[in-house]
Amino acid sequence: MATKWLEGEKIAFLCTNGFEDTELTEPWQTVVDAGAKAVLVSPHSGVITGKWGHRATVDLPVDLARASLFDALVLPGGRTNSDILRQNPYAIGFVKDFFAANKPVAAICRGSWILAEAKVVRGRRLTSTPGLKEVHEAEGALWVDEEVVIDDRLITSRKPADLPAFIAALVAAIAED
Secondary structure, three states, X not given: XXXXXXXXXXXXXXXXXXXXXXXXXXXXXXXXXXXXEEEEXXXXXXXXXXXXXXXXXXXXXXXXXXHHHOOEEEEOOOHHHHHHHHXXXXXXXXXXXXXXXXOOEEEEHHHHHHHHHOOOOOOOEEOOOXXXXXXXXHOOOEEOOOXXXXXXXXXXXXXXXXXXXXXXXXXXXXXXX
């Protein structure tokens, strides 16, 4: 039997249609296997579909979600997913609340787009897909091209190939709390 070292932790995954499938499924499975409860938060209800066809059932509408209910937040990427979320005021508020509460936030690839929109990247060191470099720099972040970047409670990665390092940093941040 595996050790459940994240037992009792509750992790929010914020995404909608068009998410990058593995950027949701791999971190999700890892935290669940470690004993945490994963919760899919979305502006849509019912089932959402990833860029490559993975279907996931929404657990909680973002307008009812509060950072106080969770121990960490994960922002999977995907162009469509991230573009929709960055324009949703409830999603923006949800992200801001995690930063205000100083809870771990992990964003991969285009998942960091919502961070820029939420105005929480100024003075932070982070990475993302290279296409968002200018967006983050315009918001006052120091963008670097690295596999995973940890800046206090913020964890960022560039692409699906970085998932092993991203997941390791996410799990370490959750376990640290």
